Amino acid sequence: MSNIKDYLLHDFFVTGEPMIYMADVSIVLVTIAIVVVLTYFKKWKWLWKDWLTTVDHKKIGIMYILAALAMLFRGGIDALLMRVQLSAPNLHFLDAQHYNEIFTTHGTIMILFMAMPFLIGLINVAMPLQIGARDVAFPYLNAISFWLFFVGAMLFNLSFVIGGSPDAGWTSYTPLAEKSLDPGVGENYYLLGLQLAGIGTLASGVNFAVTIIKMRAPGMTLMRMPMFTWSTLITSIIIVFAFPVLTVALAMLTIDRVFGGHFFTATAGGEPMMWANLFWIWGHPEVYIVILPAFGIFSDIISTFSGKKLFGYNVMVYSMVAISVLSFLVWVHHFFTMGSGAAVNSVFGISTMAISIPTGVKIFNWLLTMYRSRIKFTVANLWSLAFIPNFVIGGITGVMLAVAAADYQYHNSYFLIAHFHNVLIAGTVFSCFAGLTYWWPKMFGHVLNERLGKWTFWIFVIGYNICFLPQYWLGFMGMTRRTYTYASGLGWMPLNVISTVGGFLMGIGFIIMVYNIYYSARYGERDTTGDPWDGRTLEWATTSPAAEYNFATVPEVEDIDAFYDMKKKNKVKEWLNKPIKDIHMPNNSGRPIIMAGFFFVAGFGLTFEWIWLAIAGLVGVFITMVLRSFEIDNGHHIHKEEVERTEREAGRIS
Amino acid sequence: MSQSNSLNQHTPLEYSTEDGRLKIFGFWVFLGAEIILFSCLFASYMVYLHRTAGGPTPDDLYDVKEFMIETFLLLTSSFTCGLGTHELRRQNKMGVIIWFIITLILGLGFVGMEIHEFVDYVGEGAKLTTSAFLTSFFTLVGTHGCHVSLGILWIIGILIQTARTGINAVTARKLFIVGLYWHFLDVVWVFIFTVVYLTGMVL
């Protein structure tokens, strides 16, 4: 008995840190609060029927975005803790171990549990609408994807209070991340949390690719697709080719850690550098997985708020294709300093620089989209405009990093940190905020408050520049990344203080954004037209929020910017008044969330190396799959009369 | 209705519905991901081939007779699976079931032999934990074996459904997809046969 108690207190629950007790308490309190609220308002059934079991792409998208915002909050807290710790030399705000855990979880969460799901959420919300489809190709699989991501994220976050957090960096380089140098369950959490989420992402990739290739509205040829849909298609293909590499790499390290394998160990013939290769063969395409959809979002938004066609549509597509191909050919730039020789380094240096060519082309095309246009400075467009100069700085420094011989001086320094935040924040994060603002009415039927939105925008963008620009210089001063503290007398403090101030400004911007969400839900302007921005693509052709079936009748497409074209040719009325038929829709199902629950159990079992639990979880997964296979599920029809009633209530037909 | 009838004459049953077409195409995309997955495993195997850390080498382990029989079983099963799909086109339920059951038996034989092979190796002191070479060997061949085992369970499930509901758009699609999967595993085995066993014997 005392043995068990001992185990629970020393190994199972993370103890001894006030911050962790605080987390424990707040997790318990929040859970109780949620349970109480749901029970009090009798919302359990609503939650289950309308959300947890939904296969509707729009609702799944919203759930992705909510989860991503929560993860942005967690990752942001991590970031601010790090910034406080670094604001003066030899500070003891965090100890070494704690700092190491925090930068590991910050990086992992921001990339895999924040940036990706945020974009996948926006894709879910907008892409099927943009191509005039009723849903994605495999709605049930879509729900599985979401729940796998969700339990992966939960498993990863659980490490904070149970068992201990991973502490080998989001790159988890071996042999440091091997059992002999990093015992405990932290790294296992990393491996299994990512594995679960990764499988979900792979399924999303397949799903989106099939949806776009097979389910476009009549007349929408590939070269008439909205740019965001194009970027989704290309991203999905990258996912299909890149994510299996991650799956394999994670599985290999899991085999090493849990079953005593020797892939990446320093003994028995293992090759630690193999991990670095596999990780970045996935990792660099991953970087483009989180930036290409961002490009798509900016393209659509800039064109919409310029009231003008996207400049050089074809070239925009070709350059994205070029980027996607190149993204698989540059991974060595993450370890030029491994000493692979001048030839290898030069080749990969040049292939990396080559990416800047299609990227540069895109930048100029965005600029020329605004040439002779009428630019409206709405919040969504402000984020998109700010993206251009800020992202250029990130891209430029990326090219500097690609200069192999010079990279020997930047690698692992704050110059690198500044670079990837410059691209990830000015690219991915700005696009998430832009897309959120842009599609908010489509999701919830009201627009976000523009005034508050502008406050967020200015504070966040200024804070972001204050935070990261000084870090380039810190890199030149020799400050290395992942260092929990530094000696005094190096002159690093002033710039670090500035950087910390910037970080907090970004935090304030985020808080205002959250307040804006609350404020707009209560007082925001309702969008009754379905087309609040004078949109150009098909998602604006339906109601806000879109009905379950998306479009009462499937639109026909005659040009790029299909909806703009329809409006221009005065064909909207005609389209709306087409005869309405019964609409076939998929059924909700509780099985995805249950299956993901079993996956969670299996993941947790492997994390703690309780093989029996892992097997039990996998058996559960298998049973849910069999049940699905034997189920006869032909979906249901929404009857014509009901569709007509809904459309009439929305004032779209008389 | 008339439309799906007219489709019937040209299009195989599994392609007759939108749902079927989407799922088959989706499965092809998924196989693309599987190819990448196995490529990574093959690449790692090549990297670790000579890293035997003083433990058993490929030469010490591989037994020609054993892997030839395994290969024979799996290749034949791929053929019988093809015959099953052929019967599917002819909408001959009995034929489908018989050929797929033969496929199953051959597949089971293959998995049985592979398990036997692994047990033998472990008996000879060639464990997953012995050397990087063996870790990668067991991972590559084992992953394939797991796929085959899963395929067997999957075929059983679909056969039960076919026996119950006959051949229709849904079962036809499922049979067709599982057939694709089975052939794919066969192709992977051909690579394992050459890259792992043949190369192991020669080098």
Place this chain on the structure above:
Amino acid sequence: MKRIKTSFKLVALSVVFLLLLTGCDVPVLQPQGPVGEQQYHLILWSLVLMFIVIAAVFILFGVIVFKYRASRKRTDNYEPEQEGNKKLEFIWTIIPIIIVLLLAIPMTITTVNLEKNPSPEKKPYVVYVTSAQWKWIFGYPEDGVESVNVLHIPSDRPVKFLMTSEGAMNSFWIPALGGQKYTMNNMSSTLYLEADHPGKYLGKAANFNGKYFAHMNFNVISQKQSDFDQWVKQVKTHSPALTMSEYNKLIKPSVVDVKTYSSYPKQLDTKLENMMSMEHMTMKNSGDMDSDMSGMKGDESHE
């Protein structure tokens, strides 16, 4: 062309200079030896090219965003149907290509040069570098001494670092002298650096290797050959010898002070030499070698 290049360099230099005026040490931009200098020139050149790009984009951006705001008075310059312009698009495909070429060529040259002895006319001094959790161990095979967490080198003479790691990998970086290179378990890597003058520089561990990674800084003391020899002599007479068991204790995870040793076990030399020769062979037998070598590490048994 040349003149343009130099005048741009002047601009970049003056910017850098202004920033340097803040008075702090910025070792990457104040190189103290030929290796760092080559990299510094490359950095400057890339900065120049990148400033051009930034200037072009920022100016274009500023002008367009201001000129075509929706609230402007003029309305006759609005062309919603404009689709693209082949010629323009061609131009801005070509310009980045040229810039990339202008960068790629010097990059390749420098990258090749950095593999070689920066002052071929001088014989390099060899130092063995081993990173461990969380300390740096330096061996001086020519003089038979060893130091921990402090590196002494002769100035005005190239130094050839032969590097490896016990356990987790790391990266050996002396920003003022030049760029870094990884130190890896069971592998050796080679790095040339040279200090022009006597001086004291900051040495860093650049690649995260566990808990007390942040404490892995070391001083690099570059001395005139005579002073250096003096130091060696002093270490030889005053410091204890490094025994194998002491070494095995040293490589266990810990944070330690600066140490010097008058001698070190021969095995350490052979170990590195083995690794070196191994890299010339095919990787065929490396697995077996690993296990041989881990025997040398004494208490670190595998399985």
